[in-house]
Amino acid sequence: ALCAIKFIFFPVHPMWQEPLAIPGGDRQSPIDIVVRKSVFDPQLRPLKVQYDPRTCQQIWNNGYSFLVEYDDTTDKSTVKGGPLEDQFRLCQFHFHWGENNAWGSEHSIDRRLFPAELHLVHWNSDKYSLFEEAVIEENGLAVIAVFLKIGKRHEGLQKLVDALPAVRHKDSLVEFTKFDPACLLPENIDDYWTYAGSLTTPPLTEAVTWIVMKRHIEVSHDQLAVFRSLLFTSAEEQVQRSMVNNFRVQQAVKGRTVRSSFT
Ligand SMILES: NS(=O)(=O)/N=C1/NCCO1
Numbered sequence: 001a002l003c004a005i006k007f008i009f010f011p012v013h014p015m016w017q018e019p020l021a022i023p024g025g026d027r028q029s030p031i032d033i034v035v036r037k038s039v040f041d042p043q044l045r046p047l048k049v050q051y052d053p054r055t056c057q058q059i060w061n062n063g064y065s066f067l068v069e070y071d072d073t074t075d076k077s078t079v080k081g082g083p084l085e086d087q088f089r090l091c092q093f094h095f096h097w098g099e100n101n102a103w104g105s106e107h108s109i110d111r112r113l114f115p116a117e118l119h120l121v122h123w124n125s126d127k128y129s130l131f132e133e134a135v136i137e138e139n140g141l142a143v144i145a146v147f148l149k150i151g152k153r154h155e156g157l158q159k160l161v162d163a164l165p166a167v168r169h170k171d172s173l174v175e176f177t178k179f180d181p182a183c184l185l186p187e188n189i190d191d192y193w194t195y196a197g198s199l200t201t202p203p204l205t206e207a208v209t210w211i212v213m214k215r216h217i218e219v220s221h222d223q224l225a226v227f228r229s230l231l232f233t234s235a236e237e238q239v240q241r242s243m244v245n246n247f248r249v250q251q252a253v254k255g256r257t258v259r260s261s262f263t
């Protein structure tokens with residue numbers, strides 16, 4: 001019983017210290033998606049994704065993940081349709097992954113975890129003029145999540161994998177251009193789940209319409225191993241720590257409904 005108490009009050013290796021007070025707290029992410037509890041919504045339209053590789057600018061290690069950042073000063077790379085009433089601009093994408101292939105994703109499907117999860121982060125450019133403004137508004141952000149499975153090598157991802165050694169340490173940044181993030185989407189983007197949630201990294205604000213793809217993409221074991229060669233720590237720090245398990249613990253659904261675009 002004592003060890004159980006230890007487990008309850010001292011969860012092992014959380015990615016970061018969760019804040020004591022979470023803004024709102026009734027629509028936090030990530031969650032487990034219970035398929036049989038999701039509700040088919042025939043009014044959900046197909047997602048319209050329009051990405052321009054020329055808006056790709058740089059890749060950097062922010063000490064949680066590595067981010068590929070896009071020029072979001074115009075509406076060149078956008079997503080609309082699906083559950084979205086407005087047009088949302090792509091500002092960055094990043095991943096979450098585990099120390100091994102048994103876990104790493106933030107969301108799960110009927111408790112099934114994947115080795116990694118891609119997040120394409122967009123903000124509502126019909127209503128706001130900056131990401132920083134949108135991030136505190138309840139319909140400010142739209143994040144497309146795609147699960148990664150170990151399998152055949154992903155040719156489109158390799159250009160990104162080859163750039164990672166240059167951003168091994170926290171706060172390192174390199175120029176990274178002409179990358180089309182559409183190559184990281186599954187062929188079928190019409191089948192997805194969607195729910196109202198939050199960012200899973202600080203500021204954890206409840207601003208996100210989540211669009212979780214039903215279809216995963218495949219990457220090779222070796223490609224994911226390069227993700228795990230990244231470091232949480234900056235070059236100056238004495239002790240280097242591998243960037244792995246950079247996912248948040250799952251949060252309570254609290255009566256929310258997850259809708260599906262498919263039956
Ligand atoms: N993991 S996440 O929810 O996409 N988190 C963030 N934080 C800033 C942008 O996306």
Ligand SMILES: [Zn+2]
Nearest residue numbers: 094096119200
């Ligand atoms: Zn994320």
